[in-house]
Amino acid sequence: MDTVMYWNGGGWAWMAFMPLLWIVLIGLIVWAVVRLTQRHVGGDHGQDRGWPPRETPEEILDRRFASGEIDADAYTEARERLAAGKPRPR
Structure with missing residues (x-):
């Protein structure tokens, strides 16, 4: 049972x-x-997945200069290095 x-x-x-x-x-x-x-590996910086686009080095530099984090001399030197494609010295 x-x-x-x-x-x-x-x-x-x-x-x-x-x-x-x-x-x-x-x-x-x-x-x-x-x-x-x-992590998206592509040229659109993740826009197809709804992620915010990543900043380019130039955009980061511009933002830091605009906010006063770096002075004009550092900004000019960094812009020249980016344009020449040289790595930053350590």
Whole structure:
């Protein structure tokens, strides 16, 4: 009689369904982590994914000069280096 009560409650259906549920749940978690941590490798600076565009070095330099972080001499020197394609000295 105990066996009839156990199988009559639908426990076997849950036992068959649970592995599928876990596979789907883990798959969703992996998909979400990959989607959130992906970095776009392309020339549009991430615009196709809704990310804000990345600033170019020239735009960063212009912003820093406009906000007063650097003076005119440092700005001019950095602009010349960027135009010449030389790396910054260490």
